[in-house]
Amino acid sequence: MITSALAGEGKTYCSINLAMSIAMELDHTVLLIDADVARPSVLKALGLPPQPGLMDLLLDDSLDLADVMLRTNVNTLSILPAGTANLRATELLASQSMKALVLEIAQRYPDRIIIFDSPPLLLTSEARVLAGHMGQIVVVVESQQTTQHAVLEGLRRLEGCDNVSLIYNKSRDFAGTETYDYHYG
Template sequence: MGHFSKALEKMDSGNGTNHEGMYPADNTSLASYKSKGLSGPRNTILDKERLVALSDPWSYCSEQFRSIKTSILYPGHGRDIRTVLVTSAVPGEGKSFVTSNIAATIASSMDNSVLVIDSDMRRPTISDIFALPPEASGLDLYLNHDCSLEDVIYRTQIEKLSVIPAGNIVDNPSELITSSTMTHMLAEVRSRYSDRYVIIDSPPPLFAPETIAVSKHVDGIIIVIRNDRTLKKSVSDMLDKLDRSKVIGVVLNRYNPTFVKDPGYSSYYAKGKHARTLK
C-alpha cells in the first residue's frame, strides 16, 4: 500500500485550482515536467461545450446530472456507492460526456472529491475534455509498470477533481485492464477515503470484454443510451453481461422532453439564475 498511499496523499496535498495548466499530482513544476520529455500543457481550457455542468449549470441537462449525483451520494437500501462505472451498449452514445459531467457535479459538492479514471484504451476521450496535454503519462504506462501511480494522477482546473487518463491506444487493453494491478488500484482507491468518489469511463462491454471484469469491482453502474440510435436489443444484450443489481441509473442521452420548452419551466429557472447573479 506504500507507493499507492503516497500517490494519493500527494494528490490531496494541493489547495485548489491550477490555472496555469494540468500537472502531475505531486505538483511537479513546469521545468521538471519538461525534464521528463514532455512539452507541457498545450491546451489549458476545459471543454466547456461538453462540461455543461459548468458552462450551463441552470439547464435541464445540468439538473439531471445533479439528480444522478444525489443517487450516488444518497443511495437507497443502506448501500455505500464509492466507485461507479459508466458505460454504454455501443460506441458514440456519450458515456465520456456523462462521466465528465457526473464527476464535475460531485466535485462541486461541499465535502466530496472525485477521481476520474479513463479505462477506455480503445477510444480515450477524458484527457481532451479536461485539457490534459497529449503527452501526459496515462493508465497504460502505470499498468505496464513503466511509471508510478503519482505520475498518472493529474489535478484539473476543477477543484477537488483529479484525473487518471487512459494514455495511448494499446494493442492489449483487455490484458491491462483485467490485470491484478488494476484490481488492486481500484480496491485501494475504494477503501482509502470516505469522501472520495471514483468515476470510471469504460468502453461498451459488447465490444470490450474488460468492462465486464471492471464492473465486478465497482459499487454501481450507470448505463448511457443514445435516444436517437441505440437499439433495444443492444441494451438488453449489454445488461445480460453485467450485474443488473449494480445498475443505479440509465441516462437517456440526446433526449429533449417537451416540458423543457414550456414557458413556465423556462421562467422558473430564468428567475433562479437571475437571482443568483444578483447576489
C-alpha cells in the same frame, strides 16, 4: 462506472458532467478515470493532450498513482488518464495489478468518489472486465438511436452486477412541451 452499449451515446460527457457536478458539492472529491483505453476521450474532451495514466500504472510497478494523476482547476476534481495504448488492455484490466490498484484507490481515498469512463459494452471486452471491479454501473442510452436490442444485450453482459442504472441521454423532448389532461369524475 459509466458505460454504454455502443459508441457515441455520450458516456464520456456524462462521466465528465457527473464528475464535475459532484466535485462542485462542498463535501466531495472526485477522481475521474479514463478507462476507455482503446479510444480514450476524457482528456480530448477537456482539450488536453494525451498523458501517461492507467495503462502505465498497470505496466510499471515503479509508478505511483500520484505520478500520473492530473489536478484540475477544480480543487476537488482529479483525472487519471487512460495512458499509453496497449494491445493487452483487456488482460491488464483483468489482472491482479488492476484489482490491487482499485483497492489502493479505495483505501487511499476513502472519501473520494471514483468514476470510471468505460468502453462501450458491445464493442470491447474491457467494459465487462471493468464491471467486475465496480460497485455501481451506469449505462448511457442515446435517445432515438440506441435500439432496445442493443440495450438489452448490453445489460445482459452486466448480469451478476448488483447495481446497474440507466441514463437516457440526448433527448430532444423538453418538460412542458406536452400537455396532460386530467379529468375527475
